[in-house]
Amino acid sequence: MSWLRALRETARSGLTVERRRLEPAIAARAALGLALVIGFSLAVFGPAVAASSAFGAFQAAIATFQRSWRPRPTLALASGASLAVSTFLGYVTGAHELLFLALLLLWTFLAGLVWAAGPTVGIIASSNVAIMLVTVTLPTSVAEAAGHAAMIFTGGVVQAALVVLLPVRRWGAQRDALADALAAEADYARRLRHDPVAPFDPVPLMTARSAAAVTPGQARRRPAELAGARGLAERIRPVLASLADPAVGVPEEGPERARVRELLAAAGAVLDAAAHAIRHGDPVDLPWAAAAALRTPDTGEILNGPSRRAAVRLAALLGDVVETAEPRTETSGGSGGSGAAKSGTSGSAASGAAEPPAHTPRTRPSLARLTPVVLAKMRAEMRRDSPILRHAIRVSAVTAAGYLLGAVLPFGHGYWAPMASVMVMRPDFTQTYARSVARFGGTLVGVALATAIVQSAHPDVYLSAVLAVLCAFTMYLLMRTGYAAGQVFVSAYVVFLLDMEGAGLTQTVRDRVTLTLLGGVLAMLSYAVYPAWETPRLRGRLADWLASVGRYAAAVVARYADPAGTGSPDVRQALLDTRAARVAWQEAVERATHEPVRHRGLSHAAVEQADNALAEFGRVAMLMEAHVPERGAPPVPAAATLAESLHRATERGAKEVRERREPHWEDLRETVDAWSADPPDHFLLHKGAVLLLDVLEELTTALTESRRH
Template structure:
C-alpha cells in the first residue's frame, strides 16, 4: 500500500463512528463520581485543587472503561494512585529544574511505552497518566500544595472505586457477555455447517471467554455458577459439530443422513442461542420445543451410524449439560479450586516486569514504541516551550495520548484527536461566550462533558475527543482561565503533537509486514504440535494425557489470532514485503486453518483408554512434530518446506481404509502439501 493510500485509510478510519451498545447507567455513575469530587473540591479547597481531583477522578473512570477482566474498583484505585505519584514526583522535579523535568518526562514516557508489554489496559492507563501529569504538575505552587493535590487525585480514584462497589451496574456483565458471545458463535457455526460442511470458525470468541473466565481467588468465591462450566462445554461442542457435518468422517454429502444431520445442527444452534440469552441476562433458559424434539428423537439413531451417530449422541449430551449449567445458580458459586486463577495486582507486578524485560530489545515493537513516545514527548515539550503560545504541555500530551505500538492506530488517532479537538473547543467556546459561566456553572458543564465522554467512549475516538476537549476548556475555566487564553493554544499545540506522533512513527517504525513470515512460522509450528499431540493419543490410548492436547490447542489459537491480527495491521501499512505476497498469505492461511480443523476432528473421535493403539500413529506423530518445527525455520528463512518424512511415515501406517484415524491422517498430510503449494505462489 502506498503512503497516500495509507493516509487516506487512516483518515477514513479516524472519522468512523461505530454503532455500539451504550451503557448510560455506567456513564452516569462515573459522571456522578466526578461531580462529587469537583464540587467537594470547589467548596473545600478552591478551583485549583478541584481541578486536580477532577483529573484524578476522570482518569480513574476512563481506566474502568478499558477492556479488562480485573475488578473495576481495582483499576480505578490503581489509576488514581499512579497518577497521584506521577504528579507529586513531577512537581518536585520540575518546580525548579526545567531540564530535570525534561529528563523525568522522557523516562516516564519510556516507562509508559514499555507498559504495553503487560497488556493494552496497562499501556492505556500509563499513557493517560503521563499525559494528565503534564497538566496537573502546573497547578500547585508549593511542595505542601503538591502533596495535597496528589492526595486529592488519589481520592478521586477512591471515590470512583467506592461508587462501583456501592452501586454495581450489571454485576459480572462483561463476563456474561463474553461467555454468551462464545455460545452465540457456536450457534452461528452450527447453522453455517448445515450448508457449508467445511465452514471456518473464528476462535476469537472462545479465547475471549477464556480470558474472562480467569478470576482472582476472591472473584472465584463470588462468581455465579452459570459463568463457570458453559465455556468448557462450548469448547467441547465445537469439534463435535465439525465432525458431524464433515463429509469424510461424518454423514454423506446427500441423503437422509445428511438431512437428519442438518436438523440436528439447527436444533443445536437453537439450544445454544437460548443458553446464550439466558447467560447474558441471568434468566432461566427457555428452550424451543421443536429443537428438543429433534435432539431427543429416536429416529436419529436409526438414520445415523458409526462416527456420525456417536457425534450426534455426544452433542445431545453436551447440550443437556449446557442447558443445566446456564440456568441461574440460585446463589451457588463455583469452587476456587475449579477456576482459572488470575494473579492479584500485587502478584502481577513481578510478572509484568518479566514481560517488560523480555521486550527490552531493539527489534521489539513495544521497545520501539517506548523509544518513540519518549523522544516525541520530549521534543513536543521543548517545542511547546519555545513557541509563544503558553500551555506548552498540550503538544506532548496530544502525542502521548495518540501514540500506539502500530501504525494505523497512531495515525488514525492523531487525525481523530485534532478533528475532535477542533470541534470540541469550538462548541465549548460558543457555550462560554453565550453563558459566561462562573466557577460552579463551569464545573457543571465540565461534568456534563465528561458524562458524554463516558457514554460515547466506545463509539469512536473522534467523537470522544469532542467532549474531552470541552471538558478541559470548562475545567480550566473553573479556575478563571478565559477561553481565548486556552482555545487557540490548544488547537495549535494539538496539531503539533499529532504531527510529531506521525513523524515519529515514520522515522522509527515497527512495521508488521516484514514479520508476517515469522507469525506464519509460529502458527505452522503450533499447528504441528497440536496435530502431533492428537496423534499420540491414538498411539497410546491407555497412557493418553488429554491435558497435552488442550495446551497445544490453546497455543494454536493464540498463534492463529496473532497471525490474523498481524495480517490486518500489515494491510494498512505503507510498505511491501516481497517475501510473502497477499495471495500466498491467504492460501497459507486457508491451508493452516484446514490443518487445525482436521486435527480437531481427530480429537473429537479420540479412542477410549481400552482401545488398541492405531498402527503407525506414534511414528507419524513424531515425524509430523519434527517436520513442522523444521518447516517453521524454513518459512522464516523464505524457503518452501518439504514433507517427505511425513509422507513416508504415513505410508508406514497399516490398516488403510475409511476409519477416522486413517482418513484424518491423510488429510493432515494433504493440508501440509497445500501449505507448501501456497508458499510457492
C-alpha cells in the first residue's frame, strides 16, 4: 500500500464515529464524582487546586471505562495514585528546565514500555504523562505541589467510592462476556445448518475466559449463573461441528441431514435463551419447540454412529447450560458444583479439553502481586526487535521534542504539543496515524467552541466549572463511539478548566490548534523515521500459529492412544495456545493491511490462503477432539505414531516458514502412506490424518506461489 493510500485509510478510520450502546448512568456517575471534587476544591482551596484535583477525578473515571475485568474501584485508585506521584515529581522538577526534561524523558519511556502489560495499563500511563504536562504549570512551591498531588489522589478516591456506593449493573461486563460467548455458539449452530464447515471466531470464548478470572473476594460474591456455563460452551463447540460436518457425520442430503438441521436450530434457540437469561439475570425462557426437538425419541432411530453420539452429547450439554444459567441465590461455590458435576458425567467424559470444576474459579492476581509480572514483561521487551521498545523510544523522543518546540514557539502554554503526541502514539502504525488525525480534528472543533464561549460569554469560575463537568459527562457518554468524538469534549474540558484557573486566557484558538497539529505531525513523522512494521513479522506470526495448532492436533491424537492417560490438561492448554496464536496472527494481518510497505515474502493472496489452511487444520483437529475415546475405552496404538509425526512435522514446518523456506511434511506423509494398506481401527483417525495432510499441502502451495510471485 502506498503512503498516500495508507494515510487516507487511517484518516478515515480515525474520524469514524461508531453507533454503540450508550451508558448514561455510568457517565452520570463519573461526572458526579468530578463535580463533587471540583465543587469541594473550589469552596475550600480555590481555582488552582480545583483544576488539578479535577484532572485526577477525570482520569480516574476514564480508567474505570477501560476494558478490564478488575474491580473498577481498584482501577480508579491505581489511576489516582499513579497520577498523583507523576504530577508531584513534575511539580518538584518543573522549575528546573533540564531536570524536568530528564524526568519527562524517563517517565514517557516507562509509559511507552508499560504497554507490554496491555492496553489498559498503557493508556493510563500515557494519560498520566499528558496530564502531568498540564498540571505542572499550576503550583509554585513544594508545599503546594504536595497539596495538589493529594487532591489529585482524592479525586481517584472519590471516583472509587462512587463506584462502590452507586453500583451500576454489578457484574455487567462479566455477564455480557459470557452471554456473548453463548450467543456466538448459537450463531455458529445456525450457520452450520447451511454451511456444515462454517468457521467460528474464538474471540468471544477467549473474552469470556478472561472475564471468568476473579480475585478471591470476587469469587465469594460472583453470581451463581456466571460459574460453569463457559466450560459447557467450550465443550459444545466441537460437538456442534462434529454433528454438522459430513466428513464424520451424516450425508449432505437426506432425512439424517434434516434431523441434524433441526437439532442445530434447537441448539441455537436454547443457547440464545441461556445467553439472554445470563445477560439480564432472568430465568431461562426455553422455547418449547427447541426443547421438544432435543427430546424427540426418534433421533436414535434416524441417526447412528458418530452423529448419534454427538446428538446425545449435545442434548446433555444443552441441558447443563440451561441448569447453570438459571439465577440462584446460593454462592458460586455451592451452585457451580452441581452444574459442573452433571456436565462432567454427560459431556466432559469424552472430551480431552474438559474445564476445571466451576467451584474452582480461575484466580486473578491482585495489583500488588501483578507488579513483578508487569516488570518482567517490561524487561522482556528490552531487545532490539521489540515493537514495544521502539514505541517507548519514539514516544519519549517525540514528547521531549514537542516540549522543547512548544517552549521555543511564541504561543505560550506549549504543553499542547507534547500532550497531543503522547496521547495519540501507539505501538502500531494504524492506531498512531488514525488517532493523530482524530486528535487534530476533535481538538479543532472542541477548542474552537470552548474558546469562543470563553471569549464571548466571559464565564466566572463557577460557570466554567459547570461547563467543564458538562463536557466531561458528554465525553464519558460518547467515548466508546470513536476517538474523534471524545476529543471534541476533552479539548473543551481542558479549555474550561484552564479558564477557571485563569491560566489559559492569553492563548487563542490558533495557538492551541497549531500546537496540537505540531504534536500530531511529530508523532506521525516519528513512525515514518523509526517504524516498527508488522508486515515483515507476518511469517513469524504464521509460524507461531502453525506450531501451536500442530501441538494441539498432536495432543488430541495422543488421547486416542492413551484414553486413560493424563493428557487432558495438555489438550486444553494446547487449545488455548492455538487460540492466542491465531488471534495474534489475525491482529498482525489487520495492522499490516494499512501499512505503507511492500510485502516481504507473504502476498495478500498468500495471507488469505494460509489463514484458510490453518483454520481448516484446527477445525479437523477439533472434530477429532469431539470423538476422543472415553476413559477406559480400548486404546488405538497407531495414534501414538500419528501424534509424534504431527508434532515433528509441524515444528519443522514452522521453522521453515520463519526461515522463508517451503515447508515439507515427510513424516506425516510417511505415516499416512503406511496406513493405506492397514488403516487403524477407528472411524475417524485415518480420515483425520488424510485431511490434516491435505491442509498442510495447501499451506505449502500458498507459500510457494507467494514466493514465486
